[in-house]
Amino acid sequence: MNQSFILNQLAEDRENYFHAVAPPIIQTSNFAYPTVDEFKFAIENEKDEHIYTRGNNPTVKMLCQKMAALEGSEDCLMVGSGAAAISNAVISQVNAGEHIVSVKNPYTWANHLMTKILPRFNVQATFVDGTDVENFIKACKPETKLIYLESPNSWTFELQDLGQIAAFAKSRGITTVIDNSYCTALCQRPIDFGIDLVIYSATKYYNGHSDVVAGAICGSKEKITQIFHNEFMTFGNILAPQNAWLMLRSLRTLPIRLKQSSETTLKVLDYLRNSDKIERIWYPFSEENPQIELAKRQMKMPMGMFTIALKNRNISTIKKFCESLQNFLIAVSWGGHESLIMPKCAFVEANDPQVSMLRFYIGLEEASTILEDLDKNLAIL
Numbered sequence: 001m002n003q004s005f006i007l008n009q010l011a012e013d014r015e016n017y018f019h020a021v022a023p024p025i026i027q028t029s030n031f032a033y034p035t036v037d038e039f040k041f042a043i044e045n046e047k048d049e050h051i052y053t054r055g056n057n058p059t060v061k062m063l064c065q066k067m068a069a070l071e072g073s074e075d076c077l078m079v080g081s082g083a084a085a086i087s088n089a090v091i092s093q094v095n096a097g098e099h100i101v102s103v104k105n106p107y108t109w110a111n112h113l114m115t116k117i118l119p120r121f122n123v124q125a126t127f128v129d130g131t132d133v134e135n136f137i138k139a140c141k142p143e144t145k146l147i148y149l150e151s152p153n154s155w156t157f158e159l160q161d162l163g164q165i166a167a168f169a170k171s172r173g174i175t176t177v178i179d180n181s182y183c184t185a186l187c188q189r190p191i192d193f194g195i196d197l198v199i200y201s202a203t204k205y206y207n208g209h210s211d212v213v214a215g216a217i218c219g220s221k222e223k224i225t226q227i228f229h230n231e232f233m234t235f236g237n238i239l240a241p242q243n244a245w246l247m248l249r250s251l252r253t254l255p256i257r258l259k260q261s262s263e264t265t266l267k268v269l270d271y272l273r274n275s276d277k278i279e280r281i282w283y284p285f286s287e288e289n290p291q292i293e294l295a296k297r298q299m300k301m302p303m304g305m306f307t308i309a310l311k312n313r314n315i316s317t318i319k320k321f322c323e324s325l326q327n328f329l330i331a332v333s334w335g336g337h338e339s340l341i342m343p344k345c346a347f348v349e350a351n352d353p354q355v356s357m358l359r360f361y362i363g364l365e366e367a368s369t370i371l372e373d374l375d376k377n378l379a380i381l
């Protein structure tokens, strides 16, 4: 399906709301029916009908349809955060006594789920270096039911070979889940490589305006329906209609936002590569990335986030550099309109080997503004 059609036309029902270009926000918790038979039909078909907004809401459903179409998946569930997408998807695939193989260092709260919460219910996880498919194969046991991926991860950008891992998992009846937040469906479509469930922090690029926390789970009709009737309805971490509407607004500009961020990022990296202040750059499309061929095979475009290590390891100089930048906010997250810097020294002690690492996200400012800012302030180091 054509991307412009998905973003502008798919699931829009304009003749039913006064031909308004922008859809209404159906801000209701409840839905009422004129007859008992119609009510009964809706109850019996809750996944597709409207009973109560914890299950379905027309504004949220419009967003789900667009997200599924972008992903090339049969179905999608929107939830209240990326963390909710992770926990709904992972918990839906495992029972007590079963096992997960996960890429090492997944996103913090995915890690917490698999190391702290699931062991309480007798689900154990093994974490492997995901750059070698053999590591997943070796770590799988007869009771392994899930392989958890994040490609690339969001500090050092290691990738996993999605096609090979999906083929192995399928041969063993193991479900694969990937956190695809770094890429979005416009850059990488894991379903095309055979991955079963794709989850997102839609807070990042999809919403893109730093004003909504949201998550998405994309997959087959069968798997999404199973999650809907179990974890989704039970945990109740829904996306509110108002936030779904903000996300519908945001999706219209997703391709152009990604393009701008991507183009500026490449210019910034060209500049940083020639700076004598920088020890190392981590970026999927960097020539020095040993996995660059895999990145080119799996990812359709360079994205807007990378990490550098400074040569200067003096913590007060690093802090001064971060604080002097006029166009980079010191913050977590990414994918919004604004450029961000996340200094590792906010998380580790001064003598940690990683202390000079800085993660950058490049927003929608003009490249010249960002380059001038960096040029002026790298001189501090």
Ligand SMILES: Cc1ncc(COP(=O)(O)O)c(C=O)c1O
Residues within 6 Å of the ligand: 081, 082, 083, 084, 107, 154, 179, 181, 182, 200, 201, 202, 203, 204, 213, 214, 215, 333
């Ligand atoms: C890679 C990744 N996955 C998932 C999440 C969780 O998303 P949310 O903050 O929307 O719950 C984040 C949040 O920073 C993230 O960086």
